[in-house]
Amino acid sequence: MTTSAKLAEQRLAEQKLYEDFAVEHMVPLWTQIGNLMPATPAPAAVPHVWRWSVLYPLAERAGQLIPVGRGGERRAISLANPGFKGLPYATPTLWAAIQYLGPREEAPEHRHSQNAFRFVIEGEGVWTVVDGDPVAMRRGDFLLTPGWAFHGHQNVTDQPMAWLDGLDIPFVHLTDSAFFELGPDALSSRETPERSRSERLWAHPGLRPLSSFGTSSFGAQHPKSPLAAYRWEHTDAALRAQLELEDEGYPGVVEPGHAAVRFTSPATGGDVMPTIRAEFHRLRPGAATQTRREVGSSVFQVFQGSGVAEVSGIEHELGHGDLIVVPSWSAFQFAAGSSGVDLFRFSDTPIFERLHQDRVQIGA
Numbered sequence: 001m002t003t004s005a006k007l008a009e010q011r012l013a014e015q016k017l018y019e020d021f022a023v024e025h026m027v028p029l030w031t032q033i034g035n036l037m038p039a040t041p042a043p044a045a046v047p048h049v050w051r052w053s054v055l056y057p058l059a060e061r062a063g064q065l066i067p068v069g070r071g072g073e074r075r076a077i078s079l080a081n082p083g084f085k086g087l088p089y090a091t092p093t094l095w096a097a098i099q100y101l102g103p104r105e106e107a108p109e110h111r112h113s114q115n116a117f118r119f120v121i122e123g124e125g126v127w128t129v130v131d132g133d134p135v136a137m138r139r140g141d142f143l144l145t146p147g148w149a150f151h152g153h154q155n156v157t158d159q160p161m162a163w164l165d166g167l168d169i170p171f172v173h174l175t176d177s178a179f180f181e182l183g184p185d186a187l188s189s190r191e192t193p194e195r196s197r198s199e200r201l202w203a204h205p206g207l208r209p210l211s212s213f214g215t216s217s218f219g220a221q222h223p224k225s226p227l228a229a230y231r232w233e234h235t236d237a238a239l240r241a242q243l244e245l246e247d248e249g250y251p252g253v254v255e256p257g258h259a260a261v262r263f264t265s266p267a268t269g270g271d272v273m274p275t276i277r278a279e280f281h282r283l284r285p286g287a288a289t290q291t292r293r294e295v296g297s298s299v300f301q302v303f304q305g306s307g308v309a310e311v312s313g314i315e316h317e318l319g320h321g322d323l324i325v326v327p328s329w330s331a332f333q334f335a336a337g338s339s340g341v342d343l344f345r346f347s348d349t350p351i352f353e354r355l356h357q358d359r360v361q362i363g364a
Helices: 005-024 053-067 170-174 197-202 232-245 349-354
Strands: 047-048 076-078 095-101 105-111 116-121 124-130 133-136 140-147 149-153 162-167 180-182 257-264 277-283 292-294 298-311 314-318 325-327 334-348 360-362
Touching: 005 197, 047 053, 053 076, 095 180, 116 334, 116 349, 124 140, 162 292, 232 257, 232 277, 292 334
Parallel strands: none
Antiparallel strands: 047 325, 076 095, 095 162, 105 149, 105 180, 116 140, 116 162, 124 133, 124 149, 257 277, 277 334, 292 360, 298 314, 298 325, 298 334
């Protein structure tokens, strides 16, 4: 047999091999190695900015047209990353949405296995009821709805209110671990206390209620914070104190002009939820962060002030309420404008830390 005949025979045999692979639903690694094992992460998510000045009017229009109640459950509009071709995900693991509740409206109670939080960019007058505990929602507050907690909302004012919802919906969907259950049609509480029961018990710095020690509810390994609300006045005071210490020549800031805090469980000191990390960052006027790359993705929202975010080499000007997504292993840096900038951040970092796949690179 000639060499060319042998080569032709081998090509036919290889073609038949691949056809048989396909019939048996098999894919050989050697044809996929570049996609399955890239040298560095190659996220499908892309950096993207959503403008609050556009989002809020759209939410208002939805409020005029779309009712809240059984069926729709929530008037929440998700932020769909352009890299996912229509999927309602901000990143592969994180879901972000603007939720809008009109005057005197109620959103009925339900629960789900997904972990959720709310961050209030502006307004007040809504109470979220978490497992029967009514929790006030006000500007700058960070509020938790851990997985499988019943929750509903009521607006007791004549003004609408919108806020940021963050959940781990994509992660739970990918892992086929989602559960959902409707609650009662009526809210379990219509009280409007200044402080929730969880705050009265848990929101005392450095003090843990003795009743929680030795219980299964909030033991040392419990992955969810028992505190339902992290109030803006405490966040603001902590950030302000760090910058004051810097002025006085003492340590406290992350880097020059950059104060930051992480929201943690008062029971464990760990993250507030097993799949989501939440932080708040404040940059002095003109200050800038170092460039970072991190395994895992993040969403930032400008709470107040303005600045510039550089992600993957492209600069984006940001103002009040604007949101930007930072995909995994994308180089990013923030610089404050002339009035400084406050940034709320949530990320999927706890997932990768538990899997020992976390990695951070600081600098160019």
